[in-house]
Amino acid sequence: MERVFVTRSLPGTALDELRQAGYQVDVWPEFLAPPRAVLLERVRGAAGLITMLEDRVDAELMDAAGPGLKVIAQYAVGLDNVDLEAARERGIVVTHTPGVLTDATADLAFALLAAAARRVVEGHDYVRRGEWKTWHPELLLGPELHGATVGVVGFGRIGQAFARRARGFEMKVLYTSRRPKPEAEAALAAERVELDELLARADFVSLHTPLTPETHRLMNAERLARMKEGAVLVNTARGKVVDTEALLDALERGPLFAAGLDVTDPEPLPADHPLLGHPRVVVTPHIGSAGLRTRRRMAEMVAHDLRAVLEGRTPKHAAVL
Numbered sequence: 477m478e479r480v481f482v483t484r485s486l487p488g489t490a491l492d493e494l495r496q497a498g499y500q501v502d503v504w505p506e507f508l509a510p511p512r513a514v515l516l517e518r519v520r521g522a523a524g525l526i527t528m529l530e531d532r533v534d535a536e537l538m539d540a541a542g543p544g545l546k547v548i549a550q551y552a553v554g555l556d557n558v559d560l561e562a563a564r565e566r567g568i569v570v571t572h573t574p575g576v577l578t579d580a581t582a583d584l585a586f587a588l589l590a591a592a593a594r595r596v597v598e599g600h601d602y603v604r605r606g607e608w609k610t611w612h613p614e615l616l617l618g619p620e621l622h623g624a625t626v627g628v629v630g631f632g633r634i635g636q637a638f639a640r641r642a643r644g645f646e647m648k649v650l651y652t653s654r655r656p657k658p659e660a661e662a663a664l665a666a667e668r669v670e671l672d673e674l675l676a677r678a679d680f681v682s683l684h685t686p687l688t689p690e691t692h693r694l695m696n697a698e699r700l701a702r703m704k705e706g707a708v709l710v711n712t713a714r715g716k717v718v719d720t721e722a723l724l725d726a727l728e729r730g731p732l733f734a735a736g737l738d739v740t741d742p743e744p745l746p747a748d749h750p751l752l753g754h755p756r757v758v759v760t761p762h763i764g765s766a767g768l769r770t771r772r773r774m775a776e777m778v779a780h781d782l783r784a785v786l787e788g789r790t791p792k793h794a795a796v797l
């Protein structure tokens with residue numbers, strides 16, 4: 477019986493179905509990730525691994541699993557924690573979950589944009605503290621969404637889904653992308669510009685790039701300083717795309733009005749981190765894809781692709797084949 481190690485429990489019935497198909501499915505039962513030494517021990521002899529974005533999936537881990545490891549199915553679209561080259565060298569297939577989480581992530585990005593701009597969390601805290609004594613014309617004013625210009629950095633599936641939501645709010649869409657996207661451009665009346673121009677023109681900037689050496693700290697002090705006075709930054713991509721110190725500085729000294737972050741650097745963000753002390757920073761704990769249906773579908777995707785590889789078929793969502 478081939479063994480599959482899963483580094484966290486998954487929603488839905490996908491893992492039961494793997495068991496019914498005859499696999500020995502060994503699931504790490506705790507909420508926190510397995511400590512590295514335990515992980516290296518538990519993967520030994522596995523034919524397949526289902527991994528999460530917090531797991532460092534490198535050559536050491538692959539070698540600890542041993543020569544029987546055929547497939548790593550990552551329960552995420554992002555693969556920045558996986559050494560794809562090491563997998564390729566070892567003939568290990570790597571799959572992931574593109575597409576299925578596009579809308580859930582775009583929904584959350586838009587929710588963060590609205591919450592940060594219109595001070596939803598600040599307002600809620602204000603009420604909870606018992607400070608709501610009266611209606612006042614100058615209470616908790618924030619930038620308007622309707623008619624604003626939004627800059628989408630990275631115009632892939634999620635960036636475009638986010639832009640569709642922005643269009644629903646009658647926003648003007650600017651985007652950056654390595655290649656022009658004429659169809660999406662036409663459908664969304666979007667304008668492709670260089671990053672510097674986008675930063676100078678956008679009232680809201682939403683990040684949708686994968687984390688790569690080129691996008692690491694893409695939003696550094698210099699770029700943050702180029703943003704429009706009163707702008708709002710939203711990040712649902714990867715925390716390391718933004719320089720956290722520089723972000724704090726841009727919030728405290730300008731030009732930023734607010735930030736909505738589902739991903740942070742460091743991640744997880746400690747409760748006493750200065751970012752959380754800033755009234756106009758809204759932080760969620762990396763839950764972009766955390767729709768009920770989406771997370772179940774992600775589980776089905778990893779399980780199907782993992783089975784495909786173990787049964788000699790071609791997986792549908794391979795990053796390394």
Ligand code: DGY
Pocket residue numbers: 529551552553554555577713764765
């Ligand atoms: C991903 O898929 O990369 C998200 O960050 C988590 O779902």
